[in-house]
Amino acid sequence: MSNTLIGLGDVLNDLINLHNSNRLPNKLLLSGTQGIGKGVLSKHLLNYILSKNEPFEYDLKKLQINPSNKSFKLLESNAHPNVFKIHKKKDKKNIDIGQIREMIKFQNSSSFNNKTRFVLIEDADLLNVNSINALLKSLEEPNNNFSFILTYNSNKTVLETLKSRCIEFKVNLKNEFVENIVNSYFSENVYDQISLDFKNYYHNPVFLINLSIYFNENNLDIQNFSIEDLLYEITINPSHLKDEFILLNLNLFIELYFYKNINAQKKNIFKAKEYFLKKLSNVKKYNLDIETFFLEFKDLLK
Missing domain, CATH: 3.40.50.300 (P-loop containing nucleotide triphosphate hydrolases)
Structure with missing residues (x-):
């Protein structure tokens, strides 16, 4: 605390x-x-x-x-x-x-x-x-x-x-305080190093702090990684799925991906979002193979 x-x-x-x-x-x-x-x-x-x-x-x-x-x-x-x-x-x-x-x-x-x-x-x-x-x-x-x-x-x-x-x-937190909280936690300016993909779509201090820790521990480029890059990294390296931070935020990452691409010229984006979020829910509910889920999701990232 x-x-x-x-x-x-x-x-x-x-x-x-x-x-x-x-x-x-x-x-x-x-x-x-x-x-x-x-x-x-x-x-x-x-x-x-x-x-x-x-x-x-x-x-x-x-x-x-x-x-x-x-x-x-x-x-x-x-x-x-x-x-x-x-x-x-x-x-x-x-x-x-x-x-x-x-x-x-x-x-x-x-x-x-x-x-x-x-x-x-x-x-x-x-x-x-x-x-x-x-x-x-x-x-x-x-x-x-x-x-x-x-x-x-x-x-x-x-x-x-x-x-x-x-x-x-x-309880609401003004945007300018999110930066202060993140930098205060690390005692250095980490906030400016975080990719806009994450700051623009989910401006939450605890999430950004845990994201920074995760990227650092896994030698990932937090400044240049997009949401698509992170999801693709998960698909090619399933060991990420053993991490508690990733497991807790899988739904969020997928929702952010669809939110970011909602205006892109991609067909059936709403149906795809509904399909994959429901499928992920079933994976968690029935303890199904999550790696198989990401093999299918990988095709969407191409």
Whole structure:
């Protein structure tokens, strides 16, 4: 997590003002595109609240967490007695009901120091039906001094029954801050080296950071590689399909390819897009051979 909040200071200040006037919703839903910084924002808000009257408390002027702060250290090690964090486990496709049951135990336990306790749920769009149903009961009648902060990716869907029980804050990041976040992560000007093919079609800081890391680790030319080049590289070198970043973003790369070529003089581009995205979905759903999928997709790149 970044110790300095970039580009979302206005949203944080709005939330802090609500907190300071005792009007911060106890069921808060932060929505926005994936990788925009919703999780970072929620942790800065928590640190501001939890570090009050502690040494090294949150620096509101610099929008900065002090790593020497006690609450920060406890949060980072998942050991803060007043915070319960939920996120999808690496070996799971969804947030399962077992995690919600553990949260309910936390909710029903005694407070450590009579201060507000928090549940932070990242990527609420990954809750399955059973876990949502269990969560709804807790949301309907939360205990006193108990608050929920949920984040979800707005390009995905979350059940209306869940949204209706929360107050939603839509999080947006201005384009000029994306460059600052990317360069801040690498402590050098990496942003200008990234191909316009990726910056123009998906201006997302976390995606661009992970893309840069991937290209560097695989000795690929991030400045001159187009979307077509990357997809072709995947077709001729299937080892890329073992990489988590590539697997997570396959749909995105294919969608970007079609979006870029939507105005090109190619017949049946819409049908081709629908065909390949549906086929990729079936590959993932039924655990089919993904290399065979790319052998077929390779013909489209010619």
